[in-house]
Amino acid sequence: MTVVLPLPRAAEPLERVATPRRYLMCAPQHFEVSYAINPWMDVTRGADRDLALRQWETLRRTYLDLGHQVELIEPVPGLPDMVFAANGGLVIEGHALGARFTHAERRAEGPAYLRRLGSLDLKTVSEPVHVNEGEGDFLVVGELVLAGTGFRTDPGAHTEVQELFGIPVVSLQLVDPRFYHLDTALAVLDDRNVAYYPDAFSPGSRAVLQRLFPDAVLASEADATVLGLNAVSDGRHVVLPSAAAGLAAQLRERGYEPVGVDLGELLKAGGSVKCCTLEVRA
Numbered sequence: 001m002t003v004v005l006p007l008p009r010a011a012e013p014l015e016r017v018a019t020p021r022r023y024l025m026c027a028p029q030h031f032e033v034s035y036a037i038n039p040w041m042d043v044t045r046g047a048d049r050d051l052a053l054r055q056w057e058t059l060r061r062t063y064l065d066l067g068h069q070v071e072l073i074e075p076v077p078g079l080p081d082m083v084f085a086a087n088g089g090l091v092i093e094g095h096a097l098g099a100r101f102t103h104a105e106r107r108a109e110g111p112a113y114l115r116r117l118g119s120l121d122l123k124t125v126s127e128p129v130h131v132n133e134g135e136g137d138f139l140v141v142g143e144l145v146l147a148g149t150g151f152r153t154d155p156g157a158h159t160e161v162q163e164l165f166g167i168p169v170v171s172l173q174l175v176d177p178r179f180y181h182l183d184t185a186l187a188v189l190d191d192r193n194v195a196y197y198p199d200a201f202s203p204g205s206r207a208v209l210q211r212l213f214p215d216a217v218l219a220s221e222a223d224a225t226v227l228g229l230n231a232v233s234d235g236r237h238v239v240l241p242s243a244a245a246g247l248a249a250q251l252r253e254r255g256y257e258p259v260g261v262d263l264g265e266l267l268k269a270g271g272s273v274k275c276c277t278l279e280v281r282a
């Protein structure tokens, strides 16, 4: 006789496991706010480049101290937003897709990043057909790619990514211009969990997120508006803007280890931790 025991309710694992990552970053050597292509950017405000460099260096150090590998790309004069490496491409299982930027001001970053990706030990590097701003709008969660559209990345690029990588792509509609890239509204915590700010999404996309991630961490407006969701996780440590104190507490409650970093100068261009970080997935 077989005794069927009731399945224990799956408990949230208390021990979150970090896996070593490989990142690509670009020093803010030529950082400034000289044009405005998102609501965070105010050309009259001025940004302190030396402070930006110091803050960025702290982020790089943080990754190295956590045991991750950091590759660099040479900053190009005249491309002040090049520090936001996440926008430079998408790399999954050793295959890379280059970026194609929405705004003329950033267009030259596409080929620069493509060249750098080509110099890494990747299996293939493809030029993009449709407008896509790399990991700004494409976030990998386990066997899925979440893809943002509404402000930057063309929905045609969502299909392009699905065809190129053979991974299901879920399109999500962004509706608040402050959260113009998916990585400003949603953070991947590990292969199954995300955190997001519901109001950044259309009702339909909110419903999709609710179905896919019923246990997601929901961020407050206060944490979202300091770009708290612009975070990078290794499965255990979640590197995020230090101002997002509420989100850090929520993450700690779920067994993650929040690591706060101040990137206040880069926030003046509408970017933070995740924007500065492109993950190179082997």
Ligand code: ARG
Binding pocket: 037, 038, 041, 081, 084, 086, 087, 106, 135, 136, 181, 183, 184, 269, 270, 271, 272, 274, 275, 276
């Ligand atoms: N100033 C840049 C832009 O508007 C910021 C990009 C931030 N990057 C990101 N992955 N969200 O394009």
